[in-house]
Amino acid sequence: MPPFLGSTLHGVLGWELAKHPALYAYLFENKRFGGAGQDIVNPYMIEPPRSKAHYQPGESLCFKLVLFGDAAGLAEEVVQVLARLRQFRIGAARCLFEPRDILHGEQYGPIWQEGVFRREALVVENIAAVSTQELASWCSVHLVTPLRIRRGGALVQKMDFPTIIRSITKRISLLVERYGGAVDAAAASGACELASEIRMASHALYLNQMHRYSNRRQESLDWSGMLGAMTFEGKLTAFTPWLHAARILHIGRNSTFGCGQLDIVCRYM
Structure with missing residues (x-):
């Protein structure tokens, strides 16, 4: 794996969310609404795992996707999109990964696990x-x-x-x-x-x-x-x-x- 997975995971999420134009435009293309040359803060953030050069078969790769402010209202749509992502490949060797579960970032309650979606676990944190x-x-x-x-x-x-x-x-x-x-x-x-x-x-x-x-x-x-x-x-x-x-x-x-x-x-x- 590359030493820093933030941009790699950003690409994986971006390709999948791009299949949903309205959702993608709000999250990933927000900067274009701010005018040319203006540095616009994004409504989301990826928190990659700590640097790890090698993953063995069966190991988990865990990361956070944080939605800010009004973007938190899109959490259910984002989860439903990612839950349909059956597999993806990353790293120089194009290693195959498949999503296992989506947990709340602070409370760790399962939002999506083994095909089951739990809407009540989508709790906004202040x-x-x-x-x-x-x-x-x-x-x-x-x-x-x-x-x-x-x-x-x-x-x-x-x-x-x-x-x-x-x-x-x-x-x-x-x-x-x-x-x-x-x-x-x-x-x-x-x-x-x-x-x-x-x-x-x-x-x-x-x-x-x-x-x-x-x-x-x-x-x-x-x-x-x-x-x-x-x-x-x-x-x-x-x-x-x-x-x-x-x-x-x-x-x-x-x-x-x-x-x-x-x-x-x-x-x-």
Whole structure:
């Protein structure tokens, strides 16, 4: 398998959803409604499995498909489409996979399993339920998948706390603006202003060089991004909801494919 399956799984889902033009247009072609050159946030995100080079016969390949805001209303249609996907091939050896079950991403209740669809398991989760405030003065931020943030056209390689907070507040604001919901704009602005007061205690980041081939554009694309970990110290309590939201929603470019996934650990010192 390639080292990062986000774009591969995106292709599998895209080919299947393309058979349903209205559904495909809303999920996969949303950017074209925003005007030329405008960076439009997508109403979905794929969270690929952790990197695994080889799969043996009988092993499971598990991934998440997250629908945001109004797109959550299309969950039943998406599940019904994917449930009809009998098999697909991925990887250099075109290994054959077949869908086994579709589970709720947080509650793990079966939505579709062994041909049975359970509509009652399609429960919408509110980000506020997992983005709670914690008393904290120290946190660790682990970049699980390549974090791609560009500034002035160049990839940002020196991360700091304000960059993380600006990225998540912007992402939430764009999702709310386009797909419904609410965000406290004053709290978001205040968090960005205060983020410079948080001190970086340690960092161990490195540039992960990665390329992927785009069948649509018929060219190789640079997907390099930052990996590693950072720790921060300071009055972090007001920031913990934003940090937990970043863990769920990802930050940076190509988050649709699973880039920018963070693990967050906070504690009081």
